[in-house]
Amino acid sequence: MRKGESCLKRSQRRVSKKAKGSNNRGKARYILGKHHLKISRQRKDHAVKLARCVVQSNDLIAYEDLRIKNMVKNHCLAKSINDASWYQFRVWVEYFGKVFKRVTVAVNPxxxxxxxxxxxxxxxxxxxxxxxxxxxxxxxxxxxxxxxxxxxxxxxxxxxxxxxxxxxxxxxxxxxxxxxxxxxxxxxxx
Ligand SMILES: [Zn+2]
Structure with missing residues (x-):
């Protein structure tokens, strides 16, 4: 994911270097959008696969009932929490828990x-x-x-x-x- 990030930065820079309103800026923005989409799909894919694996290989899955929004407010933690798509991950864990009949429990953190x-x-x-x-x-x-x-x-x-x-x-x-x-x-x- 970090690799995708440097790619994103590059395409972001390309957009900023083109004159506003120009055709080239439009093209660069299109590429930037594609990169964003690719990364968000990669994140989702990763969260889904990991969640399925965790649920299938355990009878009980326990995790902290974290207020992710509050944690993202903590500047030091924000980046890695957003990156890891914690919220998505939790939603998928609970989803697979129902599908595979495993117990998922959120505990007081x-x-x-x-x-x-x-x-x-x-x-x-x-x-x-x-x-x-x-x-x-x-x-x-x-x-x-x-x-x-x-x-x-x-x-x-x-x-x-x-x-x-x-x-x-x-x-x-x-x-x-x-x-x-x-x-x-x-x-x-x-
Ligand atoms: Zn002790």
Missing amino acids: QYTSQECSSCKVIVKKTLSTRTHVCKCGCVMDRDENAARNILFRSLGTVGHIGTSALDVGNAWGDETSTLVGENLLEQVMS
């Missing part, structure tokens, strides 16, 4: 990276701190620590499917869902 996945104590860290180091002896990549917290929270939700607002009830009946949730929980804890 608060403190998922700060909390220790082992002892649940809050260990403050900035975005640039890449490793989670807790007094309890837990040392882990920050993303893995967050992923464990997200999975743990999702299992808590799965147990309450019957009353949850989440549309995962279709995949599992009430009793089985609790059971499967507990089994998964055991696997995670061991």
Whole structure:
């Protein structure tokens, strides 16, 4: 995608160099439009393929219920979030979840990276701190620590499917869902 970007920049420059209203500018704009379209199609393709792969190879998919609009407001994160088409990706994950009857759960994103996945104590860290180091002896990549917290929270939700607002009830009946949730929980804890 970054490669496509330099291509985009070049065609953007070509447009700006042509005189306004000229035929050549029109042609350059047409090419620029084509590049934009190509990149947006590539992004969509990537999101769809990845989502299908993630859903097909897992029984449960847990993710943070992120307010993507708020995150895009954070200038430092905006570019990579837009690039990764997070929103599209999530929509596709939920779509394939229904198609392949897999459970998808969005969890509260608060403190998922700060909390220790082992002892649940809050260990403050900035975005640039890449490793989670807790007094309890837990040392882990920050993303893995967050992923464990997200999975743990999702299992808590799965147990309450019957009353949850989440549309995962279709995949599992009430009793089985609790059971499967507990089994998964055991696997995670061991
Ligand atoms: Zn800890």
